[in-house]
Amino acid sequence: MFLGEYRYTLDQKGRVALPPKFRNDLKGGAIVTRGLDQCLFVFPSVEWKILAQKLVSLPLTQSNSRAFVRLMLSGAMDLSIDKQGRILVPDYLREYAGLQKEIVTIGLYSRFEIWSDNNWNKYKKITERDSDKIAEQLNELGI
Amino acid sequence: MFLGEYRYTLDQKGRVALPPKFRNDLKGGAIVTRGLDQCLFVFPSVEWKILAQKLVSLPLTQSNSRAFVRLMLSGAMDLSIDKQGRILVPDYLREYAGLQKEIVTIGLYSRFEIWSDNNWNKYKKITERDSDKIAEQLNELGI
DNA sequence: AACATATTCACCACATTTCCCCACTTACAC
């Protein structure tokens, strides 16, 4: 399971190191996709298959489901991990998430996320400030 | 399975390179046809047969299903891949999809699509703008 | 029918990019 917050740098070739603790869980393959709030999601391929299956079964004839499926699937890419435990992030995903040099990787149990340093700091600041309100709203979800 | 977003150029003879990762899945033959939203659909022939079967069984009596079937079937063309991993896109399909020089190929699991650079950028921008709604749809899918 | 002209298609070639491996440095543990 993925947990914690880690800082790395993206090198000139678009490679990022993964936290060593995460590497074992990706032995069976992994997928990156466009995530929500301008970050990237990374799933072990088992988790991804469940999601992909749902996407593929959406109707081809509805324009909004087509759009949705296109965004999610075209944004996805399966990763290979090199000998140094790094992955190569494709151009279009780097652009999407606004990744420069400084990267933050955060573990979220079944998946982890890759953020640009800037976006993550902003997001964290806002979220920490509003955490009381957010907690109250979550209450409605039964947590 | 097809995944990801790739950029290529269409040369003067109407040839486009395919992403190397896609080539193996087309060993058994492939079909291009007019797609929805002004792009081209490309199927491995196995997938195509499944779709064609569905199309043929649509009711002949509905004028819009007749139109849809004509669009997909009359536009279809089977492809051969040359030694460099390229396909030749017929004139009428190039015209249909508005393909100039800059091309985008997106993988969508069971098929992939070929877009003109322009059309894809526009389409993606609109879709990303509506990503809030997408988040809601994710919720409905139980993700 | 024969010839000239156009078009198609298979193969070739080169520049560029990608990917895999190695190496150095830093951090940490014992």
Place this chain on the structure above:
DNA sequence: GTGTAAGTGGGGAAATGTGGTGAATATGTT
């Protein structure tokens, strides 16, 4: 202090992207 593991950068071989050439086929004209 020494050994191991991890982070980051770079080099070189292999694969890929893209344009072109020439043979084979088709088209059209005298």
